[in-house]
Amino acid sequence: MKESLLEILRCPLDKHELELEDAEYDGEEIVAGVLVCAECGERYPIEDGIPNLLPPDMREETPA
């Protein structure tokens, strides 16, 4: 993902802005890091350049 996506990306839960932490770049691409909600503190991982904005209860799910 590029930083331009950050401008419109929001916390799925409370729609507040996200802050990028521990970012790893490949040129202009952010390939890894964590997006942290400035309001509720919830953390969303970026893996292989793909941010995972699932609410935490859906992210943690394990196969039935």
Place this chain on the structure above:
Amino acid sequence: MKESLLEILRCPLDKHELELEDAEYDGEEIVAGVLVCAECGERYPIEDGIPNLLPPDMREETPA
């Protein structure tokens, strides 16, 4: 035309309401009469149930 059309019909020139004069009815249908602008006084004829709301200069035109 029916009276329900009158509710939304307006003077083409100044968009003010129209008043129905000299109406002739066939049941619920207004078959003849004159629509008079409450603001500018312009008169629009109803003939065979069809109101003619052309602005006066287009209505009066004669073949070239």
Place this chain on the structure above:
Amino acid sequence: MRLESEWSGMSVREEFDDWAASGRDKGMEERHWHTAKHALARMPVESGDVVLDLGCGSGYAGRALRDTKGAGRIYGLDGSPEMARNAAGYTDDSDVAYLVGDFDTLPFADDSIDHVWSMEAFYYAADPHNTLSEIARILRPGGTFYCAVNYYEENVYSHEWQEFISIEMTRWDREQYRAAFREAGLYVGEQDTIPDREIEIPEAAAFPTDDWDTREAMVERYRELGTLLTVGVAP
């Protein structure tokens, strides 16, 4: 295509009264129906809605919306008294009415119409930008303007039509339609070209015909280009 008229300076009324008197209203209905019916089917008309047909000709489109979607009242406006008279003669439905008026001075109250339809007529407006503003004015919020035209820039086969008609025609391309709608304060909901799959296209051996040099040209005109539909939505 024959040279129907070489007069100049005729008015909409004169030109189209003439068409109405010679039965061309019914000829257009038949041809336009091939694509108009697909555009009409897309309209989000709910039962009871008030629909205005701009440049209604024979009035077939409004009557179809009443039959298929239960539109509450249909008003067909035309600049030609003879067209309006013909249209009125084709129906007994008292919730369908016709009136004579001009695209540039729509005789309706603000926010009074649910949806506006227009087929092969919009480009005759003397001031199309003003006509769009008028449409935006009379539509209620969320109301749509379905504007269907066969005469447009990308349809190169339509360009010559101006030669046969004494009224100045506006020839916009797809993008100009979208831009003009937005300028007039309408959102653009969709834009599409609807092919005419029904007109009969003769086998290659029949070409050139009176109207078409090659089969390819006729296929492109009808099956590929077709009718340009631009849908505006009032804010």
Place this chain on the structure above:
Amino acid sequence: MRLESEWSGMSVREEFDDWAASGRDKGMEERHWHTAKHALARMPVESGDVVLDLGCGSGYAGRALRDTKGAGRIYGLDGSPEMARNAAGYTDDSDVAYLVGDFDTLPFADDSIDHVWSMEAFYYAADPHNTLSEIARILRPGGTFYCAVNYYEENVYSHEWQEFISIEMTRWDREQYRAAFREAGLYVGEQDTIPDREIEIPEAAAFPTDDWDTREAMVERYRELGTLLTVGVAP
């Protein structure tokens, strides 16, 4: 149609990660393209616009909008990390990005998206009314939501699909789609069914096939019913 899964209580992530791993993302792309391309062509996307593809699968739709209309940035959202990973693998375009997220909690700012597209995905939303409100929230005024589905009430041939999928699917009819859009504060710009004219339908002698009892049924399913498109416009 085979019984792909008889598990119950699977999540979107589990079900569709599985599909992605077995290459069904590409199979869907091929079949859905027959009708999706016609709906995509209608979208009033201008060069530079930001488009969001909800339930993007392989991501083909967004990439097509970038190629044909010069969309500025494309975001494909999918609840399945494997789908998003596959989609990302099909393009090098740095103005196309994928993310993992759920329809019910869209991770975007208010008014931040020009147009939203969704093909064969909307009805998996756990709370479709809420998803529509979320879409209305993130669209800028005049932005559109193009919602295309093959699973809908009038398409009786789609009803059995629920048996093969562990996620609860919403089966609205045409009118319910329009009503739900309006309830969520979206205007309805158009509604249409788009036939699939490309899928090969064998000669009558070939029926029954594995999937179809009669040729008539297959013709009705594809050539007549097709894909239901409902277009919403944000006020």
